[in-house]
Amino acid sequence: xxxxxxKERRLIVVSNRLPFYKHIDENGNDVWKKGAGGLITAMxxxxxxxxxxxxxxxxxxxxxxxxxxxxxxxVSEFCMQDENEGSYSIACxxxxxxxxxxxxxxxxxxxxxxxxxxxxxKSFIDYSAWRSYCKVNERFAKAICEISQEDDIIWIQDxxxxxxxxxxxxxxxxQEIHFFLHIPFPHIDIFSILPWQRQILESLxxxxxxxxxxxxxxxxxxxxxxxxxxxxxxENKMIRKEDIKTFFYVNPISxxxxxxxxxxxxxxxxxxxxxxxxxxxxxxxxxxxxxxxYSKGIRERLLGLEMMLEIYPEMKEQFFYYQxxxxxxxxxxxxxxxxxEIDEVVGRINGRFSTGLWAPIHYNYGFVSFEELVALxxxxxxxxxxxxxxxxNLVCKEYIAAHSDNEGVLVLSKFAGAIAEIKNxxxxxxxxxxxIANAIYNALHMPKPIMRSxxxxxxxxxxxxxxxxxxxxxxSNFQRAKDQNT
Ligand code: GDG
Numbered sequence: 001x002x003x004x005x006x007k008e009r010r011l012i013v014v015s016n017r018l019p020f021y022k023h024i025d026e027n028g029n030d031v032w033k034k035g036a037g038g039l040i041t042a043m044x045x046x047x048x049x050x051x052x053x054x055x056x057x058x059x060x061x062x063x064x065x066x067x068x069x070x071x072x073x074x075v076s077e078f079c080m081q082d083e084n085e086g087s088y089s090i091a092c093x094x095x096x097x098x099x100x101x102x103x104x105x106x107x108x109x110x111x112x113x114x115x116x117x118x119x120x121x122k123s124f125i126d127y128s129a130w131r132s133y134c135k136v137n138e139r140f141a142k143a144i145c146e147i148s149q150e151d152d153i154i155w156i157q158d159x160x161x162x163x164x165x166x167x168x169x170x171x172x173x174x175q176e177i178h179f180f181l182h183i184p185f186p187h188i189d190i191f192s193i194l195p196w197q198r199q200i201l202e203s204l205x206x207x208x209x210x211x212x213x214x215x216x217x218x219x220x221x222x223x224x225x226x227x228x229x230x231x232x233x234x235e236n237k238m239i240r241k242e243d244i245k246t247f248f249y250v251n252p253i254s255x256x257x258x259x260x261x262x263x264x265x266x267x268x269x270x271x272x273x274x275x276x277x278x279x280x281x282x283x284x285x286x287x288x289x290x291x292x293x294y295s296k297g298i299r300e301r302l303l304g305l306e307m308m309l310e311i312y313p314e315m316k317e318q319f320f321y322y323q324x325x326x327x328x329x330x331x332x333x334x335x336x337x338x339x340x341e342i343d344e345v346v347g348r349i350n351g352r353f354s355t356g357l358w359a360p361i362h363y364n365y366g367f368v369s370f371e372e373l374v375a376l377x378x379x380x381x382x383x384x385x386x387x388x389x390x391x392x393n394l395v396c397k398e399y400i401a402a403h404s405d406n407e408g409v410l411v412l413s414k415f416a417g418a419i420a421e422i423k424n425x426x427x428x429x430x431x432x433x434x435x436i437a438n439a440i441y442n443a444l445h446m447p448k449p450i451m452r453s454x455x456x457x458x459x460x461x462x463x464x465x466x467x468x469x470x471x472x473x474x475x476s477n478f479q480r481a482k483d484q485n486t
Contacts, residue, residue: 014055018058020034023060041255048085055090057092063096072089102126111194114334133163134163179210188227192224208246256466260398263370269374286321286381286383288324291325292327293335294388295387306345321362323362323364324368349361378402382409385412407455409426411436421461
């Protein structure tokens with residue numbers, strides 16, 4: 001439940017993927033595994049505290065979705081958890097393999113993700129993928145109606161579900177509908193490439209609120225909407241049938257600072273940090289943590305590291321770069337190609353610069369536990385967060401929260417939404433290999449008092465702007481919209 005103006009309301013979060021995915025083991029039993037990604041990191045603590053419901057795809061591919069019934073499962077049934085953290089329920093949507101190909105891989109990840117991150121050359125226009133996207137979005141809207149009541153707060157997340165507000169508004173004219181976009185909203189010139197821009201805008205206008213991470217995304221959205229309204233007026237079309245005003249707001253998402261800070265102070269995590277440093281055998285550990293994605297700039301970052309070793313050969317054996325890459329969207333061709341490219345670049349750089357027992361890069365393509373991740377953050381004297389474009393980026397905020405020792409330097413891309421809040425980082429242009437090379441060198445040589453002063457300031461900022469304050473801000477905007485619409 002969340003408390004909104006004197007009343008307890010049930011919170012229903014809706015996203016494409018659930019935080020857990022299901023597969024059936026050899027004995028026919030359901031096995032649930034935890035997924036990884038920014039949306040899970042951000043929304044899970046909120047749902048636990050609110051004892052809410054999370055509706056999404058459970059990763060199951062089925063042959064028939066005609067008679068789908070949506071059941072609620074409490075995650076405490078299959079997931080070990082800390083009693084103090086609370087619990088929540090999940091409600092599962094299934095997809096057919098054709099829908100996985102078209103709605104998920106082709107339209108959501110192929111067309112929308114690429115376009116909204118400014119990779120328009122990777123984005124493709126496929127009408128049958130769009131139709132599948134609408135069909136699945138309509139199924140989500142029906143599932144919401146099945147599991148909710150009109151008094152519940154429905155909070156739809158992200159670009160996979162742009163059309164859900166439109167279908168839901170048709171089914172529930174009086175429902176309060178909220179949306180949050182976790183990726184950038186691009187410039188009008190980019191957005192206009194999309195043949196279905198009007199449908200997406202009209203769907204967003206069916207919401208009570210729509211939140212974004214950065215004021216530039218809202219500016220882009222405003223430019224687009226002004227243009228669209230002018231067009232609609234000139235064509236003498238009604239802008240909206242319902243009398244609902246949509247309230248758009250900016251609220252940069254954040255992390256559970258206290259949980260990461262607490263974990264970083266646990267003796268076993270500190271011990272693990274020391275082991276990592278000892279095993280690396282180098283004075284400094286540099287860290288990169290990313291979901292595999294061309295937008296994260298992993299390849300360019302590795303090239304920057306290579307250039308740093310070319311310009312400053314004395315840096316050999318002085319550091320160890322640990323790159324953790326979490327598998328993601330493995331069925332999308334451009335992601336498989338990227339994986340191969342990264343493998344090759346890592347092999348080449350290690351081949352070029354290794355000496356005796358030292359190799360500059362340790363590459364881990366996999367998933368580590370939360371505690372191991374915090375130990376890695378803590379061990380890293382430098383974090384490289386250099387996406388070519390990122391809605392926000394939570395890894396940089398987690399790195400800051402894990403440094404309860406007040407040490408560490410953050411190298412951060414100018415194209416990550418987080419740069420608006422994190423002023424004491426080393427900013428880089430992630431497209432400039434030379435800029436990355438120099439930033440790594442400078443980060444490794446930053447005098448300790450300056451480093452500590454910068455880290456303290458970054459920590460105090462993220463401690464205050466954490467996931468709880470983000471939620472409270474969103475709820476205030478929900479309330480403002482409600483006041484405006486009644
Ligand atoms: C989208 C937007 C926006 C990664 N590896 C492991 C692991 N992770 C966790 C990190 C972090 C999350 O995954 C990645 O979050 P990001 O924010 O960096 O990126 P996206 O997944 O692209 O998220 C992004 C976000 O939504 C929220 O709005 O910030 O811009 O693209 O939390 O810690 N977690 C564990 N093991 C790993 O190996 N336990």
